[in-house]
Amino acid sequence: MYAQLQKTALCGFCVNPQTHVHARIVKLAGGPNRCVGRVELYDKGQWGAVCGDSWDMFDAAVVCQELNCGIAHNITTTPKYGHGTGPVWTDQIDCRGQESILSVCPRSSFSNNTCNINSVAGVTCTGDPTLRLVNGTDRCSGRVEVLYNGLWGTVCDNGWDIKDVDVVCRAKNCGSAQKAKSSAFFGVGQGPIWLADVNCFGNESSLSHCGLIFFERSDCGHSEDAGVVCSASIRLANGTDRCSGRVEVYHDDQWLPALNFNWGINEATVVCREMNCGDAVQFSGSSSQVEELRGYKVSCTGTESSLTQCTLTEYVRTSSDHMNDASVVCSGGNCTLFTLSDVLLFTGTLKLSGGPNRCVGRVELFENGRWGTTCGDSLNMNNAAVVCRHLNCGMLHKITTTPLYGTGTGQVWTEDYVCNGWEFTMSQCAVRPSRARTCNMNSIAGVICTDGLTVRLVNGNDQCSGRVEVRYGEVWGTVCDTDWTMNKAQVVCELLDCGHAVSVPGGAHFHQGTGPVMEATDSCFTNTTSLDKCSAKSLRTSTSQIRLVNGASECSGRVEIFHKGQWGTVCDDDWGTPDAMVVCRQLGCGHAIYAHSSSRFGRGSGPIWLDDVMCGGEELFLTHCHHNGFGKNNCGHDEDAGVTCVGRLHKPRITLSPASEVNWGDRVEITCTIATAQSGGTFVLGKSQDSFQLERNAENGAATFLLPKVDFSQAGSYFSFS
Template sequence: MARSPAATLYLFLLPLLLGQPPPSRPQSLGTTKLRLVGPESRPEEGRLEVLHQGQWGTVCDDNFAIQEATVACRQLGFDAAVTWAHSAKYGQGEGPIWLDNVRCVGTESSLDQCGSNGWGVNDCSHSEDVGVICHPRRHRGYVSETVSNALGPQGRRLEEVRLKPILASAKKHSPVTEGAVEVNYEGHWRQVCDQGWTMNNSRVVCGMLGFPSEVPVDSHYYRLKSLTNKNSFWIHQVTCLGTEPHIANCQVQVAPARGKLQPACPGGMHAVVSCVAGPHFRPQKAKPQRKGSRAEELRVRLRSGARLGEGRVEVLVNRQWGTVCDHRWNLISASVVCRQLGFGSAREALFGARLGQGLGPIHLSEVRCRGYERTLSDCVALEGSQNGCQHENDAAVRCNVPNMGFQNQVRLAGGRIPEEGLLEVQVEVNGVPRWGTVCSENWGLPEAMVACRQLGLGFAIHAHKETWYWSGMQRAQEVVMSGVRCSGTELALQQCQRHGPVHCSHSGGRFLAGVSCMDSE
């Protein structure tokens, strides 16, 4: 006998009345992470993959339709689905086929609200891997595409990358541009085997470290200076296309466990990379860029960013600056902008005028870069006026920039909140690093802007000249910097102009420089 709606509702609510949880929806997926794997790194289409138990797997196309594609696209940050693709149109995946017979109504906000046969329960092969094609427009509230969630092999998080300098000449460079590649995994730095290492791999590593390009390395000098034994290599082999914004997006093979017959790195050699710093980070004695490159660089600029290497993307067309629409905007195109401006790859592609709305025309929309273009003008794009873009869709970027060590040479003390306080800097006095305060003579907003940027705290909202109201700061702290004059574009106070002998004409400790910053994150 069929139950009435009222009886069905009563049976659902009965466990709640008895203090028990309601029956769960059968074969619910739980919390899921999705990604699209497809050609040309287009973010809006590709093979649908799901992360479960730390491993990426595919979805079978059985019973998959527009409702399921809509839910997947919405979860991935797009407005809607255009269609779906069956029979492994985007290539056959690897690993498990996690889901089969996914069943969605179409109104769900994520696949974990849909039903299925259950994890790994399927009668499919990878020739049935499903793909989806989403509308390239991002939905409101989806603010950025970032590499911070990049996952490597078996879902392991590959965090920072660094170059460990080996040669004496490389150790003297700031920033470090050449050395052995090391990857941070779970708080430990692991070396990378050089087996099959390519210049594409070097390009990805250099981009992560804030460098726009790479140069070949003569490994002969390094084979005599092996840093470690064979079994301490954690990453056995890396294969990158050169367009990836993070090494975790490359094919990464983890070294076999110790004790097996196959050594972790047959050659026993660590991968070595040499990068080329952009003009912002070269020593002043470095050779200038080749003639004509300056004019090329001016065709793209970043505006409204609190830090170097971030801002709203603006391009110069017909002698008029305009913005770029965020339709199809992704990390690949953002990385082309970053490298063109002398930074590394993009760590974040921002949508929805996240860093402010621009003025004037919207010059470009649906920018599609492959990743190796030298300038944004080399990429395929539409005119911004062709698809109804508004300035609320202005695209922005945050680029990887080299670690110059400047943030370790400044700190705040005595503030009520972490973004304000008395400024203390580290300078060399007779060759010895020494911490001290800054005299507030000539101290103004340009100097405070440089200090806040150096602190990693974004914009300066106030330049304090009298810091007596920060209690406990009237200690005997030596003044080590005075007469500071900044243009406001310097990376650190140590790069600003200063007069000769350090002095502060005001008596006492109350006339010392301080700042209040506003973080833009």
């Protein structure tokens, strides 16, 4: 595992305390309901996550059975459902899949009792088998029935509303709640009426969590059986109400996000129609962090009644894609805001104060006409995650319960906010008064969100690997790989709580970023404090330079780069057209014509900075290509590399004879003509896709190139210059 990390990750190797698990209680946490999430065990008085290094479907099957959650559907071994806040149990669990509870499965300790910080066991079970929908038109509608004491019974419609339907839809892995049905809309049931006066907040994972009493009601009849209509194929997640949010589609037995690829009014109209939510008000990409790389490209005409009637194409995003999830705001919801940006940035009742920016600080709420801090006893990871989402500040990084960001001067609110962690705003969480009604004066809730950090990692395999980006004011910029070292990477890993740095790949290994390029100076990357200070005021922009020397123009010559205050050359080992293309593009000199070797433009002086350069041709800077490292070479200046670019040369007109369509075996003449050409001179015919080039002397401002018998190898796009 350690060797694999060295190849793929920047940081993330973490050593955890030795722990041996004995008697256990199991739960799934961090998921949308009690049957989905990371696996946590209760031992020695605390809950802790299970290491995912040896986790498999046999172990998951036992968990689902123990939790009465049906059968295991799939597993995860990444922090998809978070890391949790307790210890990580590192025992290797080895179930056969037939055990009734996890605690009877054989287990053995790993030899070093360690676990990769990003290896977390997770399970998705098929759902609560004690709840079913009967007589509906699809799997997500029907009369609600629950299993109790071995008998199926119905639910009375007294007090039955859309919040109760929300809970049922979530428990059955269906889409958004659409309608609460009463008066035995789906026919009268049989047997006992188990539940009545259901009163859910809407964020519970099961009807059994809604404060219900199980008994057979004498004042309800089966003519009052409750029913639900959930969307079977679509749901809106993380919205401010049921008619807004990120669009997710159920297709081929899986929920996947709709992608913001040609997402427009037609697609949004179908979503709002299917959700019974009126007209589409806004349609755009979601600002939430991409968690699922797979998704559906959707194309609708706008007349479909369901999104599944549109063309759905499954697509797997790569780290180079800048394609987020699609979202909508429909008019039928309770939201009175009219733009998606207003919805995402609404912060009228919540703010973070006392920190370096708006995404870090103590939690303050505006209630009863005044601002006040929140007691630290009321803060947990779920609540804090919603705070970050509410403020459009990315994901949760860390919580604090001390006056790290001051105590404030107003009221101290002691209410408990009950969040599951998936809500989009704090207003969607339940509120209950604190039993104590008092708060320790040194217990202050504080939150650090990822968008408030000085540094972040982008396009990595997990949250502890990726391209390093540093905040400079309100702008994010990348870090130049010149002078980038393991010690400097360690500062980044420490700031992100990602353990030890294990690899420092350069050359845009995690793809090229945007914005300014910062220098990795020793003074800024000494420790986390110095990096914070530099981010605030003194990060230096990289001024990496390149030039061509001894050529006929500024677009031809010996390649030299400026490094550590000194100009130096590039060795011609493996030097070719893709490398020359990058140089020409970096200098704004158009296409590469030649990649020269053997000091074609004379020997240089000073250091030979680069050797064994291997570009793909698409890089923006020569130093982003693969090379041995600055100053590492086995060359002399008789091997200095050079290039000739098109530059600002005149571009001739190209004509083709005998016709614009060419057949196999035809004799083809390509004529290049330029009106301003002087007598003499040379024309060059090149091919965009490869290194093919022909030269002809100009006669009367033109030159003709003959291809006597064309074949498929000569297909392509041609250009000419003089």
